[in-house]
Amino acid sequence: MAENGKRPIRLGMVGGGTGAFIGYVHRIASRLDGDYQLVAGALSSRPEVARESGKNLGLAEDRIYTDFAEMARAEAAREDGIEAVSIVTPNHMHFAPAKAFLEAGIHVICDKPLTATLEDARALRAVKPKNDAKFLLTHNYTGYPLIRQARELVASGALGKIRVVQMEYAQDWLAVEADADNKQASWRTDPARSGAGGAIGDIGTHAYNLARYVTGLKTEAVSADLTAFVPGRKLDDNVHIMLRFEGGAKGMLWASQVAVGKENGLQLRIYGEKAGIEWQQENPNYMWYTEFGKPRQLLTRGGAIDAPPAASMGIRIPTGHPEGYLEAFATLYSQFAAVIRGEGQDFEALLPTLDDGVEGVEFIVASVESSKNDSRWTKLGA
Template sequence: MGLLGSEVYPQAERRLRLGMVGGGRGAVVGQWHASGARLSDRWEIVAGALSADPETARRSGRDWMLSDDRIYTDYSGMARAEAARGDGIDAVAICTPNFTHRPIAEAFMRAGIDVICDKPITTTLEDARALAELARETGLVFAVTHPYAFHPMVRQAREMIAQDAVGEITQFTIEYAQDWATEPDDPDFKAVQWRRDPAKVGRASATGDIGTHALHLLEFVTGRRVARLRADFHVCGAPKAMEDTAFLNLRLDNDAPGAMWLTQAAPGNYCGLRLRVYGQKGGLEWDQEKPEYLRYTPLNEPERMIVRGHGAGVLPAAERMVLLPRGHGEALSDAWANLYREIAIAVEARRAGKALPDGLVALPGIDDGVRGVAFVHAAADSNEAGGVWTDL
């Protein structure tokens, strides 16, 4: 059968202590972080400033069964207090709106605490580069939460392309389609309201929200960088202040052409992140809504469906991420667990002063975060100039 995923990563000496900023009552993203951290069996959530509203922060902390003295009502106080404790947090997860990421991350990095940050990491390139410089100065881990890269079949696709299974890449498509923004925004839903405010979300709405995931998945799997793009932003759902849909043409750094479609206003689409990559020798297709399957179409040969599990063509880099045997469904929560497992391994290694073996983890870091912000700005520049080609 092969080894279970947890058996091929280094054994942990203890569960790391995790703190969270944001992610309290009503915040779905906080539950994703929490479930992934717990399922990884590498973390214990011990502290939090779970809301900007003090009463909500206190209530959320009690919901999460945190000790009263580790329920905080502001992140700066949390950073100072946790850094001073002998049993302080090893890392903090930042699950807050985009415009707050830089000051929160800076507060914890200056306190010597590793950072796990949602994307986009900032609203401006200046802020993103400032965080990157601080990460380099401190030597701390700065992980960015792109969980889709932690599905075993995504890792399988990445390894197959690296091993020349499709040959030189000649074309591709990447899409992320949802439908929740088709109808008018709910004025009482805070998570939607800040996504329509450029001062809080940045220069793009859907493009930053889901486009950064699409870009990371494309570059992660192909091992190529997007060199140029042109973009058109649209409102295809109910009227709103910023785009809910974007169409982009892309060129990889080997000049291979491709297309990206991003929308949150396509009825009947739920979380349709789909990647197709084609080369001189074959193609690969992966769909996030059917994450356990990878379609491989070698040229002039029968197509092959690779199924998440142990053996049967699953490569070691993917197999170590497998949590259950075939037939027992894995899902996004398992991908989050794999993400938090690799973050833990990186944090453990940094704290022990040890270098990680090559290829053990493939963790999105600060440079990936800066790249995502650069992508948003390039797309916005292109759109504002009438859809002209723009370097990334």
């Protein structure tokens, strides 16, 4: 049973077989609060890996699939078929499985970015899900408690009218040419599997989504400079983007996978007329809040401060005990489980949606187009 006494939701997975980092993360996130039980999977496009991975995870032999379309048909026809599916494949393999499972009436949990192309993203949004099947996009950083609090602070007017938004996500793991045997690097640097964006699609979309999630500001246009520093690399590994938001706020985004010395440097800084906030993902249980003319205040996860309800923030343990990446991921899974059960009305507005996914791909496409045209200002969705 789940921690809340509910029956676990029967879960399937597409992708995420042996050696896949993000599939492992999704499985942990789904199990943390006991809300899901993995019972079926098409875990690899390679049949032998799919079968071996399913066996290693203890799946019943007749529920280990070598094709996602077969899995969607078979599971939809079973009385005990899966109720939700996690799609944890490379970007170019998000669209077809998501469409197949939505049309089969199975809820979809999909890793970001939504799809490899804008055409596919818009086509997925046009799908009519059977039985009102729901969709979750796993922009997992939106599950951090202090990100939820930052969103609440902005919405309450505590910062005043937003003027400046600065986002960055810096890593160094692709600072040299990737080893051909590096599975995680090979598809991310391949346009056929990653899509039009490299670093911008892999991590830049996280920074962008986080800013949009917290501020609620709508983007008008971007001016982007995308670079591939590593010789021979076909996709960007460093990104500088200026953003114009409706209402006059300005934004700056830096995403890099060649910033030597950086590990997972996701940061968000927001400055309004009355106050500012600063948050770093590598130490996510702390956030600086500063009112103009007053000393800085250090806000802590679950600390003695006015905050949204603990349930919406996803707080599980007392303040001072660190919560991080896996717990934030699990918060999305747990709250989506409540939505699936028809009990998550308070959570639906907090969870990243298919529309957020379409905008993320629009952001990538507009930025790539801008960079190709000498950083010309380019509107999203044009």
